[in-house]
Amino acid sequence: MAKPKPLEQLQLELVRLQYWLKCTGQRLLVIFEGRDAAGKGGTIKRITEPLDTRGYRIVALDKPDSREATQWYFQRYVPHLPAAGEFVLFDRSWYNRAVVEPAMGFCTEAQYRAFLDAVPAFEKLLVDDGILLLKYWLAVDQKEQEQRFAERAHDPLKRWKLSPVDLKARTKYAQMGKLRDTMIERTHTAHAPWFVVDFNDQKRGRLNLIHHLLAQLPYREQDIPAVELPRLKDKPRREKVTAKALRVPEVY
């Protein structure tokens, strides 16, 4: 078996993927779900690092404001769906209502049930419209999660990421596991399957996820045409700002 590609090479493939999206006008939506500290944010960073900032968007929505809370449940997510050529990454998603909200008491039992009923139909509408949809669950054992929490609590630069909700969620690990299973049972469909990734080793988890993501999409065929740079007529100039502005001091 061939040696798996290192991160750098996967990131080059991601650039190819983005180019393919741009050329074909395909729309890609990837949902990242998982417990706190599972590694969603870090994975998203690794994926987007090599990409052109025009062309992808990371969507991490806050809790709904008071007006949004009365609207159609999916309404606040819809404006963020990808247009032609766009790659959208959801750091958490509508699945908040499947695990976090019921565990924390942020939604009613009726809202929870209605959500599970609605999701497959909603996602089918998107997929039938041609949106490429991938859903990942980043799995992490409680022992590992606790270790990461401990590191965060210890690290003065990370501990502020531990919100009161995170701390409360710690005590609900088992309950959230059941909710996750119900979520997958009810929303793992042919048109929008769930992919579970072991993230107990974050670095390997990230590589496996990116490798898998790339394998789902037929981006390879796209050839990037050569670009020719005509010779300039004049000799190159210096960028000399003559207008009065402030110079950033050269400390480095």
Next chain:
Amino acid sequence: MAKPKPLEQLQLELVRLQYWLKCTGQRLLVIFEGRDAAGKGGTIKRITEPLDTRGYRIVALDKPDSREATQWYFQRYVPHLPAAGEFVLFDRSWYNRAVVEPAMGFCTEAQYRAFLDAVPAFEKLLVDDGILLLKYWLAVDQKEQEQRFAERAHDPLKRWKLSPVDLKARTKYAQMGKLRDTMIERTHTAHAPWFVVDFNDQKRGRLNLIHHLLAQLPYREQDIPAVELPRLKDKPRREKVTAKALRVPEVY
């Protein structure tokens, strides 16, 4: 003189800055302008790399659609301004109308003049409202820019970033320099000064810019309080997905 901090340390400071924004509810808007290949995108990536994805947004707007083109010029930028605690990074900005658009003939002479008249008042409204606004011009000599273009044209994974507009802009280096000077002359104000950064060496340019950015903001005083993790009652559990889902193969 003390040795300047390496990138890693600057990035830790950026985390502190984000925490300060979050705690104080301050709003930060940073505008990155400069020629193609000057290094705007790479700098934005280095800045946001260490940050919590909730809390910052990169804004790189496409050209206006047909309806937007008839609206108040600043209208399409306004929805992206930062709310409390947010850090917004503009990869190009309303200053498109100061350099790129007039150089390329994408706006009329009257629109160009109206823009230069309007900018100081518009930015003053934002600053008076309490938004922290920083504007950077990343300066790069034509020789260096040409080298980067040549690299891009050569690299099969980068050459697709060279748009026809980029290629046309190559031939207008001198004209765009004049437009840049006029822009700075007209929009370098006490409330919203321009900072010019030498980006002929991208790595040093990035460090100087981040160092300077941090020095503008009084984020240091904020102390990040300790977080205590109460002991869990039960022994840690495994994340065992019993629902039927697809496993991402462990290639790594």
Next chain:
Amino acid sequence: MAKPKPLEQLQLELVRLQYWLKCTGQRLLVIFEGRDAAGKGGTIKRITEPLDTRGYRIVALDKPDSREATQWYFQRYVPHLPAAGEFVLFDRSWYNRAVVEPAMGFCTEAQYRAFLDAVPAFEKLLVDDGILLLKYWLAVDQKEQEQRFAERAHDPLKRWKLSPVDLKARTKYAQMGKLRDTMIERTHTAHAPWFVVDFNDQKRGRLNLIHHLLAQLPYREQDIPAVELPRLKDKPRREKVTAKALRVPEVY
């Protein structure tokens, strides 16, 4: 049989309906479809005339801009769905893709088919979420429609409403009738039935529609509580603008 209520009385009932929406937080969406000159706009005006401007919205979307055209078909309609207490009136709707677009060649055959497949599921999501959805088709014979077109073409203040698309649609009366039947066959569902209203007599059509609309909704039970105005302490003052402003001359 009791004499039917005149328009004034129906409009009072509409006020009661709006109050009921406000008190209960119910959300009402009414879709008005029909050929050009059928009477959609006039009906919407009669319905909204008595209502508090806070609380209802008329939505008459233009054709999609270039970016919207690549998004999920329903995406541009979703932001206009009603929040708690709101009454939204759609003057044409997503059903553009069922009649006007295929008749005029504004969509592909594949898009047309995909739309018919998607609508029932999309509307079910809204209805299951609790949105009250009513769909009316305003029916008008071609003879009557022609008469109205002739009046419009004659009237210097109305003829500008006759767009080139309207004129082209005139010649497609029969084809659009077939498309309307297919639309109803495919999207007349238990959760979102179509109601057809005879609008050959516009005045009676409007009354019948409003009467029917009111009968669908259990707004009557809501009692509007009395309001007590405490006596003011001082004697009433004049509104005397002492600041320098311009007075609108009293011509009447």
Next chain:
Amino acid sequence: MAKPKPLEQLQLELVRLQYWLKCTGQRLLVIFEGRDAAGKGGTIKRITEPLDTRGYRIVALDKPDSREATQWYFQRYVPHLPAAGEFVLFDRSWYNRAVVEPAMGFCTEAQYRAFLDAVPAFEKLLVDDGILLLKYWLAVDQKEQEQRFAERAHDPLKRWKLSPVDLKARTKYAQMGKLRDTMIERTHTAHAPWFVVDFNDQKRGRLNLIHHLLAQLPYREQDIPAVELPRLKDKPRREKVTAKALRVPEVY
């Protein structure tokens, strides 16, 4: 002197105005301010009654949600500004912060002062961009206002419009008068003057306002071209819905 035109004729002129906006791409923004029960809503209804629903928008914003409250003060109004050919009517506006908010204690003294400082510059940006801006204050004596409140409180279909804020505002008539004068003193500018209209007689107030509004705009020159309706080839058809749908009963 010529007899003033009745409402019907003014409404025909408003249609001409809308046509002129459409043809020239001009953008019109009219702000309606005044005390509760002054007659803002009724005036807006009379103005929009004859207009094509495509082409105008009534904007009556609720109080800001929690996120909006932290943004640039004008941010939530900006998306509603008119695009080419549009006529936007603001039923209350950013001037909430000049009278209602300070009277009711909904903003701080500092926010109030900052608002008064900012408005002239903000409005100048819009006017310089070419937006046609008109600002009306509908003046009503307290005696008349009290009478209207009494009618509303008495009328079971109107009393629900009397909000607790309205009732509290009753007791602040004099204070709000002073705030109104300060507002006008500070924001009555050459580029955006205030027009005061006597609305003690609502009917006459409406006529005077519409008459004045029309006189501000050079819409008359625009000629509405004739439209020719080619003869149809086939004989006119009936609108016969053969698909299974529900018929709205003909009660009238």
